[in-house]
């Protein structure tokens with residue numbers, strides 16, 4: 001009995017330390033290798049451990065379902081197929097062509113799964129606005145162009161901060177951060193259309209400006225909780241969601257600790273087409289995220305002058321974040337930076 005308890009304890013500790021020592025990406029790569037090698041049960045065990053971290057991607061759910069279907073475990077396969085669709089998987093052709101899932105096609109649950117995929121596809125086509133209605137538009141305070149903190153000091157002291165004081169942030173502070181993220185610093189009247197108003201604070205490949213920036217407000221003085229799109233051209237906020245979406249954004253980012261105390265969050269998306277029209281695949285694979293890095297770093301450094309803490313977040317579910325912020329059809333969410341006064 002004692003020996004059995006010790007063995008159980010060792011297994012629990014080993015699983016726990018595997019989870020702690022190896023990040024999600026490492027574990028799913030390991031699981032994928034097992035799947036490819038036909039070691040289905042081992043693959044499932046590693047995926048299950050990886051999902052315990054709170055992270056997931058629908059492809060990893062699909063892989064787990066593939067392993068389960070290969071082991072003829074239909075219940076487990078359907079469980080993970082359902083989770084994949086919930087998380088945004090909607091590639092029906094791919095679904096129909098998995099050889100290991102052919103035997104599931106006669107199951108009633110397969111038909112309901114296809115119906116859910118259809119519904120999700122329809123939602124993706126019609127569930128997002130084509131463009132933002134500009135019914136509620138808020139003029140932002142002008143940014144200031146000086147501070148008591150030098151760029152060098154901001155670079156030296158910059159750190160990612162994940163816990164904040166409960167104090168609200170002000171509209172002036174939010175305006176300053178949005179301006180640093182994507183504000184226009186050189187207005188241009190007769191520039192080509194793609195410049196959309198002028199050159200902006202961060203550099204952008206070919207001045208294509210593929211990014212869009214949102215503010216998710218939770219505790220901002222003078223601003224109702226909700227979601228706002230930053231209209232750089234006019235330095236205004238356009239309300240896109242007139243209700244509190246904090247919980248939904250937090251859920252999309254797997255309830256990471258930042259959301260417990262942050263006052264607001266900046267969210268970036270990109271319209272990849274703007275870059276691809278000029279640069280093709282190179283624009284998609286490289287330039288959009290390089291642009292994003294410049295914009296995010298501006299927010300990191302600007303926040304240092306405001307005694308505001310922030311942290312880049314790349315781990316979230318794309319579909320959930322897109323829904324929570326009510327982004328327009330062609331946008332893909334890329335980044336979140338919660339903000340809050342330093343403790």
Ligand SMILES: Cc1cc2nc3c(=O)[nH]c(=O)nc-3n(C[C@H](O)[C@H](O)[C@H](O)COP(=O)(O)O)c2cc1C
Nearest residue numbers: 158159160161162256257258311312313314315316
């Ligand atoms: C692309 C990217 C994604 C990140 N994603 C997360 C995240 O999801 N959660 C988090 O807490 N930190 C995230 N970070 C912050 C890093 O963990 C942090 O920058 C790193 O630990 C170095 O610490 P420092 O920023 O204080 O120098 C991310 C940073 C980058 C650049």
